[in-house]
Amino acid sequence: MLNFLPSPVLFLINATLAALNIALWSSLILMLALLRLLLPIKAVRLKLSAMANGCMRCWVVLNHAIFGLTTRTRWNITGLDDQLSTQGWYLVLSNHMSWADIFVVSIVLRDRIPMLKFFLKHQLIYVPLMGMACWALDMPFMRRYSKSQVAKNPKLKGKDIETTRRACAKFRDMPTSVINFIEGSRLTPEKHKRQRSPYRYLLKPKAGGIAFAMATLGDQFRHVVDLTIVYPGARDQIMASLLGGELETITVDVRVLPISQVPQGDYDQDKQYRVEFQRWLNELWQEKDDRIEQVLQQHASARGFYRALAPK
Numbered sequence: 585m586l587n588f589l590p591s592p593v594l595f596l597i598n599a600t601l602a603a604l605n606i607a608l609w610s611s612l613i614l615m616l617a618l619l620r621l622l623l624p625i626k627a628v629r630l631k632l633s634a635m636a637n638g639c640m641r642c643w644v645v646l647n648h649a650i651f652g653l654t655t656r657t658r659w660n661i662t663g664l665d666d667q668l669s670t671q672g673w674y675l676v677l678s679n680h681m682s683w684a685d686i687f688v689v690s691i692v693l694r695d696r697i698p699m700l701k702f703f704l705k706h707q708l709i710y711v712p713l714m715g716m717a718c719w720a721l722d723m724p725f726m727r728r729y730s731k732s733q734v735a736k737n738p739k740l741k742g743k744d745i746e747t748t749r750r751a752c753a754k755f756r757d758m759p760t761s762v763i764n765f766i767e768g769s770r771l772t773p774e775k776h777k778r779q780r781s782p783y784r785y786l787l788k789p790k791a792g793g794i795a796f797a798m799a800t801l802g803d804q805f806r807h808v809v810d811l812t813i814v815y816p817g818a819r820d821q822i823m824a825s826l827l828g829g830e831l832e833t834i835t836v837d838v839r840v841l842p843i844s845q846v847p848q849g850d851y852d853q854d855k856q857y858r859v860e861f862q863r864w865l866n867e868l869w870q871e872k873d874d875r876i877e878q879v880l881q882q883h884a885s886a887r888g889f890y891r892a893l894a895p896k
Contacts, residue, residue, distance in 0.1 A: 586654045591828040594654050598827040601650045609643040610717035617720030630757055636721055637699040644690040644699075651687075655829040661692055663838030668696045671759050673804040675797060675843070676700065678811040679786055679872060680765035681889070682822035685813055689763065692836050697809065698759040701751075703793055724751030726793065752800035761809070762801070764793050766865070773892040783873040785880075785893060791862045795851035808846060810839040812872045816883035818890070835879050 586597065613636045620632045651657065668674075674697045678689055690700060702718070706725045709715040719725065726747060755762065767787035769775060781787050798805070814835040815822050825831045847864050849857030880890060 595828040610713035613717040660835045672806040674761040676763035676809045703764045785876040808841040812837040814879040
């Protein structure tokens with residue numbers, strides 16, 4: 585309806601609406617979290633947590649409505665099927681290119697599986713309203729320590745692992761979808777080149793977070809839901825392009841894998857299992873890289889962001 589407006593105007597409208605949407609539902613989630621702290625009864629806490637998840641769903645619904653109102657972006661989604669359910673437990677994996685990915689995966693999987701619990705960098709907890717709302721939704725905040733930090737303070741070793749375990753243990757009491765952008769950072773041409781990634785359009789995947797999620801909830805996960813997100817005509821600033829109505833197409837390929845295909849074991853103690861798990865993940869990432877290449881070959885408009893990646 586408003587997509588005839590110039591891109592700078594659409595950017596201002598969408599950024600304002602998105603910020604108001606975050607402020608509204610984050611405030612409600614924080615009020616529910618306060619009640620949960622004041623009423624430490626398990627049945628009450630579970631009910632309040634369900635209501636907080638409902639607030640997050642409303643946030644996703646309104647985001648979808650805003651983008652539908654202001655942009656002409658086409659959504660090409662493949663692979664969703666009837667075996668998904670809002671009453672199950674799922675491990676969700678995705679490549680990571682932009683802040684826009686959070687909007688995309690939430691919209692694509694809404695009402696297909698339980699609301700998503702993101703693995704987040706610890707710095708994000710300080711983002712006004714949104715950071716605390718994510719904390720109130722029991723999303724895991726991860727501190728990543730460098731080798732030099734651990735060498736200086738050996739007590740830091742294993743802290744991120746313990747954080748993952750504690751966070752995932754909370755998800756046993758209600759159906760949950762745990763999502764991890766396992767590249768650990770948004771893809772940029774600079775990071776791609778610095779990392780010497782073996783993939784054309786991806787950074788190297790990091791196995792630790794999902795391995796420990798598997799160790800905590802592996803007996804409850806039904807499937808792995810693997811998403812491959814492609815913005816064929818994207819320029820450098822994907823989020824800005826989305827808000828400005830300049831993204832022509834968002835392509836999302838969904839693969840649903842039985843949890844039995846994921847290697848099982850003790851990632852912390854078993855070196856052989858770590859090697860096996862990393863091999864499985866690297867193969868999954870190679871298949872994802874190939875799917876991105878197939879999508880780009882189908883879009884003559886593919887440019888900018890993808891062309892800037894180091895050729896392989």
